[in-house]
Amino acid sequence: MTTTMMRLRQHLSSSPIYTSAIARIGNNRLPLQKQLRTSTTARNNKLLLLLLVLLVLFFLLIPTVPPARVMSSSSSAASSVPFENPRSVVKKLLAESQPEGQGATVRRSIGRHELRNLDPFLMLDEFSVSKPAGFPDHPHRGFETVTYMLEGAFTHQDFAGHKGTIRTGDVQWMTAGRGIVHSEMPAGDGVQKGLQLWINLSSKDKMIEPKYQELQSKDISRAEKDGVEVRIIAGEAFGVRSPVYTRTPTMYMDFTMRPGSQLHQPVPQGWNAFVYIIDGEGVFGRETSAPVSAHHCLVLGPGDGLSVWNKSGAPLRFALVAGQPLGEPVVQHGPFVMNTRAEIQQAMEDFYYGRNGFERAQQWSSSA
Ligand code: FJE
Ligand code: FE
Numbered sequence: 001m002t003t004t005m006m007r008l009r010q011h012l013s014s015s016p017i018y019t020s021a022i023a024r025i026g027n028n029r030l031p032l033q034k035q036l037r038t039s040t041t042a043r044n045n046k047l048l049l050l051l052l053v054l055l056v057l058f059f060l061l062i063p064t065v066p067p068a069r070v071m072s073s074s075s076s077a078a079s080s081v082p083f084e085n086p087r088s089v090v091k092k093l094l095a096e097s098q099p100e101g102q103g104a105t106v107r108r109s110i111g112r113h114e115l116r117n118l119d120p121f122l123m124l125d126e127f128s129v130s131k132p133a134g135f136p137d138h139p140h141r142g143f144e145t146v147t148y149m150l151e152g153a154f155t156h157q158d159f160a161g162h163k164g165t166i167r168t169g170d171v172q173w174m175t176a177g178r179g180i181v182h183s184e185m186p187a188g189d190g191v192q193k194g195l196q197l198w199i200n201l202s203s204k205d206k207m208i209e210p211k212y213q214e215l216q217s218k219d220i221s222r223a224e225k226d227g228v229e230v231r232i233i234a235g236e237a238f239g240v241r242s243p244v245y246t247r248t249p250t251m252y253m254d255f256t257m258r259p260g261s262q263l264h265q266p267v268p269q270g271w272n273a274f275v276y277i278i279d280g281e282g283v284f285g286r287e288t289s290a291p292v293s294a295h296h297c298l299v300l301g302p303g304d305g306l307s308v309w310n311k312s313g314a315p316l317r318f319a320l321v322a323g324q325p326l327g328e329p330v331v332q333h334g335p336f337v338m339n340t341r342a343e344i345q346q347a348m349e350d351f352y353y354g355r356n357g358f359e360r361a362q363q364w365s366s367s368a
Contacts, residue, residue, distance in 0.1 A: 081287075082264050087273065087303035088285035091115070095126060095276075095295050103133030109276060109297030111198070118272050118299060119325035120248045122337055123198040126276070126295065129154075130192065134185035137366050139358065140176035141347045142206040142337040144199040146252065147172045147184070148233065148319075150278065152192030158182035159364040162212060169217025171233055173244055177201070177208040179350070179357030183366035195276070195319060197252070202326050203339050205247050207357070213244050227261030230254065235322075237265060249324040256317045257282065257310040265320060266305040273300040273322035280316035283309040 093114055095107035104127060109115060111123035122143060147154065153167040159181040166172050167187075174180065186192040201208075220231050223238035232242045235251030242252075249271075257263060267273050274297055275284060281293040285300070287309055292298060300306060300322075310316040329339050336347040350356040 081305075081307045083266075083303060083305040083307070085269075085303040086285065087267060087300040087306050089275075089289065089292075089298045090301040091299035092292060093297045093299075095124075095297055097128075100125065100127075101129075101133065101135035104129040104135065106196075107295055110274070115297070115299070117200075117330055117332075118274060119327065119330070120200040120250070120323045121197065121272070121274070121321070122200050122330070122332065123196070124274075124276060124297065124321075125196045126193070126278075127196060128191050128193050129186045130190060131186050134368070135183065136185070136368060137181060137183050137364075138335055139179065139181045139351050139361065140174075140335045141179050141351075141357070142176070142343075143201050144173065144175045144247070146174070146195075146197040146199065146233075148195045148197075148252075148254070150193040150195065152190065152194075153187035154184055154192055154194065155187040155368065156182060156184050157366040157368060158210075159360040160210070164214060166214070167217070169220065169231070171213075171215045171220065171244075173213040173215070173234075175201070175208065175211040175213075175247060177206070177210045177357070179361075180210050181351075181358065181361045181364065183368045185366075185368045195278075197321065198337075199246075199248050199250055199323060200326055200328075200330065200337060201248060203328055206338060206343075208247075210357075215244065227258035228263045229256045248326065251320070251322045253320045254278075254317070255308070255320060256315055257308065258315060259310055259313050261310050263308045264305060265308075267300070267303070267320070267322045268324070269302070269304050271322040271324050273306070273320070274298060275300065275306070276319045276321070278317040278319065280310070280314050281312050282316040282318065283311055 093109055095109040097105045097107055100106040106125035106127045109124045110118050110121050147166060148171050149166050149168050151168055153165050155165045156172060157163045165187045220233065221240045221242050223230050223240040225238050230237045231254040232240055233252040233254060234242050234244045234246050237253050255263065277292060277294045277296050279294055281291045283289055283291050284298055285307065291311065306320060331338050331341055331344050333344045336344055338344050338347060351358045351361060354362040
């Protein structure tokens, strides 16, 4: 033990650094030693201060470093997205053809088992119908139907004498409320195509008087910006508003994007939103995600806006739909959508006996 200590001491004393330090101290008398001690404590204080400043700077910088890095990485991705919280695609669904009505086929997306309902939306059908197929006399209660013609014409007749034909680009926004009985039949030759969306009504609006809002193609608000054209069916885009009154707050846009164009469309926070691709293919949500083609429905996650890129060589056409969720129980029995089973029972009885809004149901049948 002691021998190793001595050897260590010997080794240290022979080391040039150790000896020179000893020599320096040894050569200096007491006042100088004091001077030296005070100057080293001053130097230590300076060092400590520097360390403190560095530490403060370090902790001040730490929270700003990650966002700065995120911002630079997103802006370096060719085009920055102007949203604080961009919406991304959380579900992708191909709407496959299925029989509906009388001899008609629809591509249903919302309303299938995989996508029961996306509050406040109950159903989205892309219909392709040729005579004599169609949707003969049937009732509705508790929600709205929005029919948007993509190609051809459809004639509508209801039990209150309301009759009309909508053609390519026209919209019929029907609030069924307490009750409508109607027929919806193709009016032209060949295939008649369109989209029908069902929007739920809140409990306080389910039994209101029926109402129609019909817009001819020429009266639908349009806007254009940087290779993107939009037909504004409900809500606002590019600073242009639709005149349609939406009892359940809804936005409904028909976008057509030229090859190479991009779109950044705000969508109200807290609203449920989806995209339905009508034609072509596009990149939705994240610029690096895989392109999606026609007849797909994309459910969007939370956020403040949607970004879309058309990286293909052909036009991209899609509907962007968003709505404020009602947050109420949904009990559906075919064309009746209420809040409770008792209300569904009531609706079926009312329709059967011709009461509470279905008074004209019994003695009416369409001429179609
Ligand atoms: C309906 C069966 C139906 N999708 N798309 C049962 F076919 C219908 C119905 C439609 C419909 C109508 C048009 Cl124009 C377009 C549609 C279903 O009319 F309401 C029930 N209950
Ligand atoms: Fe209908």
